[in-house]
Amino acid sequence: MSLRILRTGPLVVLKDAGRPGHAHQGVPPSGAVDRGAFARANALVGNPPGTAVLECTLGGLRVSFDEPTTIALTGTDAALIVGGTPIALETATEVHAGATVTVSMPKRGLRSYLAVRGGFGVPEVLGSRSTDRIAGIGPAKPAAGDVLPIGPLEAVTSPVPALPADGPLEVDLGPRDDWFTAAAVKTFLSAAFTVTPASDSVGLRLDGPALPWARTGELPSEGVVRGAVQVPPDGKPIVFQADHPVTGGYPVIAVLTPEAADRAAQARPGATLRFVAG
Amino acid sequence: MTRFLRCGREAVLAEVDDLEAALALYAAVRAAGLPGVVDLVPAARTVLIRLDPGVTSPEAVRSAVAGLEPGSFSRVAAGTVEIPVVYDGPDLAGVAGHLGVSVDEVVARHTGTQWTMAFGGFAPGFGYLVGGEWDVPRRESPRTRIPAGSVGLAGRFSGVYPHDSPGGWQLIGRTTAVLWDLDRSEPALLVPGMRVIFKAVAR
Structure with missing residues (x-):
């Protein structure tokens, strides 16, 4: 059983839970950018947690199936169009053999997750089927005409995680909030920041009021995590996302909670973000 | 002396005085095989310890690492x-x-x-x-x-x-x-x- 890629749209990659355990070799964690939507997609179709799915940025994906199966689309308000019929969001859908499935352009959100019951049988690289954006580790980006093998994973029943709430993004200050003036920390926790077009799955680059350092000098590079808000000397924050590098060279003022990092993954260029201490 | 810096809910950043101490701490944490520790990133003066919050917590990892006694680093x-x-x-x-x-x-x-x-x-x-x-x-x-x-x-x-x-x-x-x-x-x-x-x- 397989899925054929008919069209990819702006960006489609395979993603799963990523490849932890290799950071000491310089391997980025990668994995789904919105982990919550990724988990919901797998739970809806009965896949074990961590099964690979297609991460589809700004819609445009069109695929066909050679056998009947169950699919689900999560993450944005993009419509899943099966044989010309729009399907309800965040729900499991049966498709018949030969069905053509399209992911429309979302009006809200950025990354949709298309799960197929059985998962994708492409080879793992260092224990993961995620395509890493900066190190290039993992399967090649799917292209029109590619055929991806599906399954065979046993179906499991697991609760579908809840949809995220609205509101400001929760952060925990640190590890380097002491590198910033008290005024900068206050500004960070009260001002509005705008997502710029230079953002991608490596990091969200934000524009907003400057966040001046309280120190001069350089911080030696150190390990960073998903959701870390790194502030270079120009004061413009970068929120690291799933494909972030292993280390960063600028102080991290705060780290988003995992749920906030998932919500940030859906922020489009031009969106306004606010942070609140968790 | 190891200082622990808060680094979100899925990691702990341990900071020491120099590279030798960082390598010694890295070796000690690696050897300890602490439950729920999924990744280690040694650097010039720090070791980032990534953890699975479904298995452990930053607090538990912090106290477990504080209890380790990193020897002198052996090349x-x-x-x-x-x-x-x-x-x-x-x-x-x-x-x-x-x-x-x-x-x-x-x-x-x-x-x-x-x-x-x-x-x-x-x-x-x-x-x-x-x-x-x-x-x-x-x-x-x-x-x-x-x-x-x-x-x-x-x-x-x-x-x-x-x-x-x-x-x-x-x-x-x-x-x-x-x-x-x-x-x-x-x-x-x-x-x-x-x-x-x-x-x-x-x-």
């Missing part, structure tokens, strides 16, 4: 790799000029140094090697493409490019050693704490 325990180098890099003469020594002296110093892989981070398989007694500036203008296997110097570090990539290090030679191979169980030839010896070979 021998982490293994030794010998890397054969043809010393014909495009910046070799420039480095010699900068240091005011002969090209042969640069080679003698590079091969005579007991290097230690301190930490990675630039790219998979890349290691910042420490132990050199000299300081060499980066190139004023980085090269857009440096071939895999190029051996370079920057600041107090030496390193070998694992992949074709851009870079600003001074290139003094090249090796046939494969720094990164996904077909190996540990794809990286060099891992933190490992001792590295460069050996001059004919082209």
Whole structure:
């Protein structure tokens, strides 16, 4: 059983839970950018947690199936169009053999997750089927005409995680909030920041009021995590996302909670973000 | 003394006084095999400890790591790799000029140094090697493409490019050693704490 890629749209990659355990070799964690939507997609179709799915940025994906199966689309308000019929969001859908499935352009959100019951049988690289954006580790980006093998994973029943709430993004200050003036920390926790077009799955680059350092000098590079808000000397924050590098060279003022990092993954260029201490 | 810095809900950042202490702490945490610890990132003065919040918590990891007694760091325990180098890099003469020594002296110093892989981070398989007694500036203008296997110097570090990539290090030679191979169980030839010896070979 397989899925054929008919069209990819702006960006489609395979993603799963990523490849932890290799950071000491310089391997980025990668994995789904919105982990919550990724988990919901797998739970809806009965896949074990961590099964690979297609991460589809700004819609445009069109695929066909050679056998009947169950699919689900999560993450944005993009419509899943099966044989010309729009399907309800965040729900499991049966498709018949030969069905053509399209992911429309979302009006809200950025990354949709298309799960197929059985998962994708492409080879793992260092224990993961995620395509890493900066190190290039993992399967090649799917292209029109590619055929991806599906399954065979046993179906499991697991609760579908809840949809995220609205509101400001929760952060925990640190590890380097002491590198910033008290005024900068206050500004960070009260001002509005705008997502710029230079953002991608490596990091969200934000524009907003400057966040001046309280120190001069350089911080030696150190390990960073998903959701870390790194502030270079120009004061413009970068929120690291799933494909972030292993280390960063600028102080991290705060780290988003995992749920906030998932919500940030859906922020489009031009969106306004606010942070609140968790 | 290890200081623990808050680093979100899925990690702890442990900070120590210097690189030796960071490598010792890294080795101790790695050897301890703490439940729920999924990844370690050693760096110049820190070790980032990533954890699975479904198994453990930052508080539990912090107290478990505080209870470890990192010994003095042992280079021998982490293994030794010998890397054969043809010393014909495009910046070799420039480095010699900068240091005011002969090209042969640069080679003698590079091969005579007991290097230690301190930490990675630039790219998979890349290691910042420490132990050199000299300081060499980066190139004023980085090269857009440096071939895999190029051996370079920057600041107090030496390193070998694992992949074709851009870079600003001074290139003094090249090796046939494969720094990164996904077909190996540990794809990286060099891992933190490992001792590295460069050996001059004919082209």
